[in-house]
Amino acid sequence: MATDIDFYEVLGVDRSASEKEVRKAYRKLARKCHPDVNPDDPDAEQRFKEISQAYEVLSDKQKRKDYDRFGREYQQYRRQSGAQPGGPAMDFGDFVFTNFGAGNFADIFGDLFGQMHTSGGRAHRYAAQMQPEPGPNIEHQMPTSFAEAFTGTEKVLNLRIADRCPECEGVGGLTETCPDCGGTGRSRGGGMRGFGGVCPRCQGSGKTVIGKCPKCGGGGEVARDRKITVKIPAGVKTGSKVRIAGEGGRGVRGGQNGDLHLIMNVEPHTFFERDGDDVNITVPITFVEAALGAKISVPTPEGPVSLKVPAGTRSGQKFRLKGRGFPRVGRNGRGNQHVTVQIAMPAKLSAKQRKAVEELKEVWDEDPRKGLPTGL
Numbered sequence: 001m002a003t004d005i006d007f008y009e010v011l012g013v014d015r016s017a018s019e020k021e022v023r024k025a026y027r028k029l030a031r032k033c034h035p036d037v038n039p040d041d042p043d044a045e046q047r048f049k050e051i052s053q054a055y056e057v058l059s060d061k062q063k064r065k066d067y068d069r070f071g072r073e074y075q076q077y078r079r080q081s082g083a084q085p086g087g088p089a090m091d092f093g094d095f096v097f098t099n100f101g102a103g104n105f106a107d108i109f110g111d112l113f114g115q116m117h118t119s120g121g122r123a124h125r126y127a128a129q130m131q132p133e134p135g136p137n138i139e140h141q142m143p144t145s146f147a148e149a150f151t152g153t154e155k156v157l158n159l160r161i162a163d164r165c166p167e168c169e170g171v172g173g174l175t176e177t178c179p180d181c182g183g184t185g186r187s188r189g190g191g192m193r194g195f196g197g198v199c200p201r202c203q204g205s206g207k208t209v210i211g212k213c214p215k216c217g218g219g220g221e222v223a224r225d226r227k228i229t230v231k232i233p234a235g236v237k238t239g240s241k242v243r244i245a246g247e248g249g250r251g252v253r254g255g256q257n258g259d260l261h262l263i264m265n266v267e268p269h270t271f272f273e274r275d276g277d278d279v280n281i282t283v284p285i286t287f288v289e290a291a292l293g294a295k296i297s298v299p300t301p302e303g304p305v306s307l308k309v310p311a312g313t314r315s316g317q318k319f320r321l322k323g324r325g326f327p328r329v330g331r332n333g334r335g336n337q338h339v340t341v342q343i344a345m346p347a348k349l350s351a352k353q354r355k356a357v358e359e360l361k362e363v364w365d366e367d368p369r370k371g372l373p374t375g376l
Helices: 007-011 019-033 044-058 061-080 104-112 146-151 287-292 351-363
Strands: 138-144 153-164 173-177 207-212 221-232 241-244 260-266 273-275 278-285 294-298 305-309 318-321 337-343
Touching (some): 007 044, 019 044, 138 153, 287 294
Parallel strands (some): 138 260, 278 337
Antiparallel strands (some): 173 207, 241 260, 294 305
């Protein structure tokens, strides 16, 4: 048996469309064509089911691969290959919303009331029979100075988090038990193997939306202010995460809150440069120090140390200060500090200095350009 609809045409996407483009097209159409948005259109329910069926197939890699291969004979192929109930080969009413992500019900109805969903505020599908569900994790960028990352620190954060509305649990609207299915999410009578299909009125949620939530105004989110003390371990890098348990998004139906993940953003330093757990710095030395050798004072994140510069040191030469770098998070030991010396030439010589250099010139017989070619 062939189907008369083309799933790509239903969603209005090209056959080369990415998963993101398919999902975007589905959500746009689902919100526009939902039966509750079009109560006077008798074809709205059928159109919405076709959109749901198309997304069911094209959002699944294997099903989409099979559909691209068999085209309009796809449903027949699914039956012959032993597809389970709920797949696209079954009656429309038996698979609408069966394999969708938990946020779709709230995504559609939240938009009807002016949603302002974020990753921390997406509501989960409202169903009477669902179990307690943990809240989502929330990420927060954490600016950290070079010194704080080196030594570790403790900070007090005052955060305003966009969180799931506790009144409507993120749906954005007041709800009541669906009068058609009694909250079961299944239509009464008909369907496969004696079971009813998905309730067409509540689309399987068991609830119907009857108005805006007075607490969040239909957005599904409210602001939550939190004062949190956090310990930042020594050695954190940009991109490192510090987890604060239970400070994320609010759980649903008594579920635990998610976690707050602080993402470190270590600010650069004026003189020191970080390379993993190592620290780099460039230090100027005089021609005399380079030629004769010397002990010089070198800055480190913990204070100055003495470095021996051997006689004959060249500009750009590097030296290592072992164990003077960043602490290694989760491991023993520390990185190193690398010191690059640069010979600094004076912009202007005093008369005495000039005389000394001219005397040096008389006895300096080394030619640094010896061996270079004179041309091609």
